[in-house]
Amino acid sequence: MRSHTDRTAPTVTGFRVSARAVDTRTGPATIRLRVDVRDDISGVTSVRVEAESAGRRVAPGGMAYDNLDADLTRSATHKNRWTGRAVVPTWAGTSEWTFTVGARDKRRHVRSLSTEK
Secondary structure (H helix, E strand, C coil), rough: CCCCHHHHHHHHEEEECCCCCCCCCCCCCEEEEEEEEEECCCCCEEEEEEEEEECEEEECCCCCCCCCEEEEEEECCCEEEEEEEECCCCCCCCCCCEEEEEEEECCCEEEEEECCC
8 A cells, every 4th residue: 555645844935915114103004914835745724924023023913012923814716825914013113024934734844934134
């Protein structure tokens, strides 16, 4: 008997943030996130995006300045696309953000990629 075993983590094939800059001086700003991800056998079960700014965690969700992240949901129209929204809190500061995308498959293989230069 022969079987195919999933031995590899998902592959992130695209990442998009709806805005290159946001102004949070007068209130929070919502950005849209999109991740395209593929998995060879078992299939992707979750995608998460986090962001870090000026040495502190400032990511989607809008709950706290030091720990913000977003769990994305699978697109109903695109099998390999995951989307979500992130709330950037008021007075989040001025700096470049580093995004980290993590994808997990049904066999619990995880791949994380960062936009850090």
